[in-house]
Amino acid sequence: MLERLSERDLTVGALAEPFEMSLAAASKHIGVLEEAGLIRRQKRGRERVCSLDPRGLEAVRDWAERYVGFWNERLDALDRALKELDDE
Structure with a gap:
C-alpha cells in the first residue's frame, strides 16, 4: 500500500x-x-x-541506519570466512 x-x-x-x-x-x-x-x-x-506521509518513514530510515555498520562488519566477516574455505 x-x-x-x-x-x-x-x-x-x-x-x-x-x-x-x-x-x-x-x-x-x-x-x-x-x-x-x-x-x-x-x-x-x-x-x-x-x-x-514521508515523515513517518524517517523513523524507519533512522532505525535501519543504526545497523548499517553492524551488517557491514558481519558481511565482511562472512566474506573472509568463505575466502578461507576456498583457500583450503
Whole structure:
C-alpha cells in the first residue's frame, strides 16, 4: 500500500482494490498505517483519500541506519570466512 501511495493519492477503495482482502480489512490496515504516521487520510466529499506521509518513514530510515555498520562488519566477516574455505 505504501508503494502504491508513493506514486499518487488514492481513495480507500482504489488502494484496497489489488489486494485479496475485504474493504473492511483494508480499512483496518489503513488505520494502522495512519496510526503509525505513515499515511494521512482525509475526507474529500464522500470519499476518503489516502496519501503517503514521508515523515513517518524517517523513523524507519533512522532505525535501519543504526545497523548499517553492524551488517557491514558481519558481511565482511562472512566474506573472509568463505575466502578461507576456498583457500583450503
